[in-house]
Amino acid sequence: MTGLRRRATFALSLATGLALLTAGCGGDGDDTAGLPAEENVDEPADAGDDGDDGDEEAPDASTGDDSTVRLGILGQCEGPFGGFHEDVVGGTALAMVNHAGATVNSTTSALDGFSGAEVAGTPIELVGIGCGDDTPDRILQEVRRLVEQLDANVIIGPLSGDEGLAIAEYAKANPELTVLAGISGSQEQTLHVQAPNYFRFYGDGAIWNAGLGDILHNQEGWDTVAVIADDYSFGHTSAGGFIADFCAVGGDVTHRVFPPLGTTDYSSYIAQLPDPDEVDGYFWAVGGTGTQASLEAFVNAKGDLTGDQHAGNLFFNPDLAQALGTDIAGAYIGGFATLPGDVQTPAIEEYLASADDTWETLPGSLSGNEPAPPSVAAAFGFFYGYYTAGVALVEGLAAVDGDISDKDALHAAIGGLTLELPYGDISLDENRSGIVDVGLSQLAVNDDGEIVQETVAIVPGVDQTFGGTFSPDTPSPSRDFPECEERDLPWEGNAIPVVDGVPQQ
């Protein structure tokens, strides 16, 4: 009964199989001795059972040809950060324009890439843009596509924390590859994985709250605080940074509440927080729809949000939370991607102007993916993080004089860089994670009566260990780690105040 169907479908499968076989082979008609598929992409190619037949080049020259940097960028075109795809690609493209003499292929979209980038005689060619969706599985597929199919030898990205961990592991298994993380914020990708070819010229999610504890405890007089954060790695990391900072300077965290992702009604979790007269303040790290819903649940159950009792990470800002009434003026917000958006220095102005010179418009996320002046996107951390990675690639190449055949030398050169960038210098620690300047801001009421975010301090030289709270031997930040311990922070008391957008050096 089913015989006919079976035969037919076999015929079809067979036909497609054969058709694709040709497609899969691509254009290379050279002799392919041995099994190309044996090529061990998960382990060093030289560690194993091959190498005996000495075939010229594997198909598509996937291992050789070190005369060109074939760059792949990992963005996110789907998922919660899908709107930032244009931004992040734009960041790297601008770095190529400003530092490697490239020109962009389109003046209205960054996704069309750039051409003509060259450093010390070595061209940088954009081979592909990976399209993540905020999940590690997807970004692994994308990076494999870029590396194994399109032969990328340098990767810039990814964007989010869990993706970063997966890509760092991938980099570790593929030592020939060079990866410069975008703004991926998980701690472990550098602190624990320690892949020698994985660099992040940027802070992690914990760093962004560095210095907040110093201000709140020593300046505002908070001794006790309750923390509420998303119950997943980014929430844990963000809360962990704040807890490490606040406790290090002598404060105490009395409550930690972690509402699960996907919570719609936060009231049961808000009920677990102490009442306003029981603690000095609250720290918020709830993102997505939860930002609004959790703050509103707080207002419903505990009372209005006031500036002297609340602080938060990047999500705690008036663009994301309507529930923040004008009483919130005075509340502190952790740095976001080290970008104090309202600070104006000559270097920053020059950087923003260069973006406006490069494109006519960019449909970045901040403008709702509608065409807008490129400086809007460039002044935001997502764009900037990919910019720093691009600059690092250019300067690393310059340091080895364009010779990328010796990966160890290239990686050593990149690891030793100190980048002089518009929003502050960035160097790397021994785990190749950025030591950066963190900008802290405060909410204020502007002349129109609207709540806006103003930079009030820049905390220089923040590294990811928080004076030893986090180390390669400690677990990842979690519901109960880090514990609340007093310790010395290198940046305690070093915050540079910012008044009206001007750092008071």
Added chain:
Amino acid sequence: MTATLQRASAGPTTRRRRAELRRLPAWAVAAAAVAAAVWVAFLADGTPAGAAVTDPGNFVVTLLDAVTFAGLLFVAASGFTLIFGLMRTVNMAHGSLFLLAAYVAIRVQEAMVGRSRNIDASDVGLLDWVVPMLVGATVAAVLGLVIQQVFLQWNEGQELRQALITLAITVVLADQMLREFGGLAGRMVWPGAVTHFFTIMGERYALTRVFMLGVAVLVGVLLWLWLNKTSLGMVIRAGVDDRQMVRGLGINIKRVFAVTFFVGSFLAGLGGVLGASFAGVAPGTDGDWLLNALVVVIIGGLGSIKGAVAGSLLYGTVVAFAPAYLPSQYSFYAIIVTFALLAMVLAVRPYGLFGRPA
């Protein structure tokens, strides 16, 4: 013959035992319910909320949370169950309609208030909330009707095919909404008139939540009146009970189906606007609310409005009570209690509390 008869009538003891055995799941559920009630009332020390007898304020607030959230669940699930009841169509696009209505309403409200951020509740008049709600729900209803007319009307009865068609539509709609409305969370602002607080048992409570419950009750009452007091409604109700009969009555079934889909989608849209006011919306909210609607109707029974009420109340109760009354170190596992609820209901009534086999 007497001998055999005696053997047969020796049955009663066996019979009673069998009958009890059969009711065993029901007993287990009853026991679990009683245990949970006793736990909440007396034993729940060391939980975030504390035992109800020692901390009645927390209990009352949790109860209010449960009931008000159940109101939102009901609005979101009623349209789903209505459509299924009459047409046996599992409308997987229900969550998409929910989200679309929310996005549209947010846009309309922003336009009416005249600003897109920092909207204060005091800026929002009742009309600034009601009009966007009706516009959003109508857009969802029209889209629902289009989906029904174009994709579902001609393949009626092919239930799986319809479910997969609406699933595919969901995938497309989610992607297009991401493109159109971006990835950031959006929110409706409650009208200033209801943004107040009152005190109950010494605890502060928000009027907006009670208002939300009021809207839900109003929707429920209107739905009931429509289904029970209008001729069209009675046809639909009869159709839920016996689909063959409606066909036999010589009614224009196509029109009835179209109206039902319109109303069901409208209800999804109302739910979306309420949800956007209550908790905000973002990409992924569609899936969350499809899930919420599914859980409600699986508990309550597909196709039953009564079941939607019961399912909403039960599910809302679990959502509110589990994090508050699980021992503090276990409150992370509140979501698993939802699964336990589902398992218990399915063990006793595989087709839900008020459901019948298809």
Added chain:
Amino acid sequence: MTARRLLTRGNIGLALLVVVLLAMPNLASAFFVNFVLTQTMMLGVAAATIVFLARYGGMVSLAQFLLVGVAGFMFGNAAVEGGARGLNLGMNPWLAVVFAIVITTAVAFVLGALASRTTGLYFLMLTLVYAVIGFFVFAQIVELSGPGGITSIQRPDLMGPPVRLYYAGLVLSVLVYLGFKALGRATFGLTLQGVRDDPIRMASLGYNVPMHRTLAFTLAGFVAGLSGVLHVWWNGQIDPASIAIGPSLILLIMAVIGGISYFEGAWLGAFVYVLAFTYLRDLPLIDQIGITEARFNTVIGAVVLLIMVLSPEGLAGIAARVWRRVNKPASAAPTAPAGGPSSAA
């Protein structure tokens, strides 16, 4: 079975296809084999469990990818040693495989038993709820899932070179395909089809209908678990997002594209999906018509919509129809149990 009966055109076709696939590592690029084909094999096996349940049991399951994930998590917990994530049981990798499969099968048994008295659409929705709750369970019980996933999962040394993983997937695929096919004529397969067509009649013939459904789901879970182990070997990591609702839907979409009542359709659907995912954006000028990688979901959704509107039997069904038309004079082919599962609702 006589040799002559073995020499059907279908079997010859299968043999040919297998030969071609065995030779693929010599013919195609490494990426095509290690990425496209290996994924096709793994996902095809998982999708075949959907087809198995739908075709024989009338149950369309959205929980199969959850079971793939359970196996992956369990393997990760069992095999990883000294990492910062998961249980770190540090078992021998092969023992870990056994452990993962046993747990997955047990989970499938429990889930199947809970769902065993429901059919049709109820089953579809219940398994959708399973998939979502499964995600939350792993997201919340961080002892099992990380926190944030289990990484650095190594495959056994025997499976070291990626091409061996491909062969493992191919062998498993052939076994699963033949096994499921043969099962359709064996007692359990026949009883299951009886349950699909008329559960009440089956009960009056003396069969324990819920138990049959439960065991079918358990068997499907066992096979999905095998696919899950391969998958985690291939991917090297697993996290809660791996088993979120998205991947579960994609697996169902693969089965639907291929044809949910054809076993061939499982692999065909997986192949077409992976192919489209990998190469569609490389087509010249494809972005000119509004199809960029960012809108991939719209394309996939539209394709599924088109298939469900035109031919609910998927690509395999279309192929069968074409074949029938070509061979029309030869035989009045019986109509396929079109949308068979839906008729059991």
Added chain:
Amino acid sequence: MTQTTPAPAVPAIADPVIQVRSVVVAFGGLLALKGIDLDVTRGERLAILGPNGAGKTTLFNVIAGDITPTDGTVAIKGRDCTFLPSRHRPRLGMARTYQKARSFDGLTIRENIYLALAGHRGRHWPLWRSPVDRRLDEEATEVAESVWLGDHLDTAAGELAHGQKRQLELGMAIATQPDVMLLDEPASGLSRGERERLVELLDSLAGEVTLLLIEHDMEVAFSLSQRVVVMADGAMVTAGTPEQIQSDPDVHEIYLGVEASS
């Protein structure tokens, strides 16, 4: 106990195979059966007559275990089976057919009958075929031939004509060689010739088979049965030999009259 039975003229019988006592079935508020008592003796051939909605099929479903009665008991071969699920009936030697033919449409005729055989023998789980299956297939072939379906062994049941479906239904019932058979309108929708064949087939069954049959067709019912029970409106009205029933004016009024007008 027979004394309390409201239904008159139930002859005292020896060796009862089916004993139904005060069975009540309520669907919501509707009483489908209002206290039925019935004894069927071994080897007896009993026909149940009655207009639509009389509760015949409900009574069948209670005896077959598809419905658990709201009140009352059912005993089969002296064993209380009131709460015994239907799937345990075949082991007691019982088989039934359904009013609306319930065959497995996706399977062939041979496979349909195979399932009846395998279900009866408790062979439910094997994952591969074995010589046992070949024997069962042969048996199934024989059964199919006995119900004149030998030419259609590999035809899917879903493609059978209505009459053939009824033949298959019957084949599945007799395949297990039951000693109690419940046949729900076996002749409905059959042509005259098919009816004659059906009667012939049922007549040919071994004498000790107890036959319980619902039938609309008087001719078939009277030619097959030794005793006839008439039901109306969920209750038993009268019982007797076919001759008695045929000449009973009450029956003509409540049953035949009603049927003629409907």
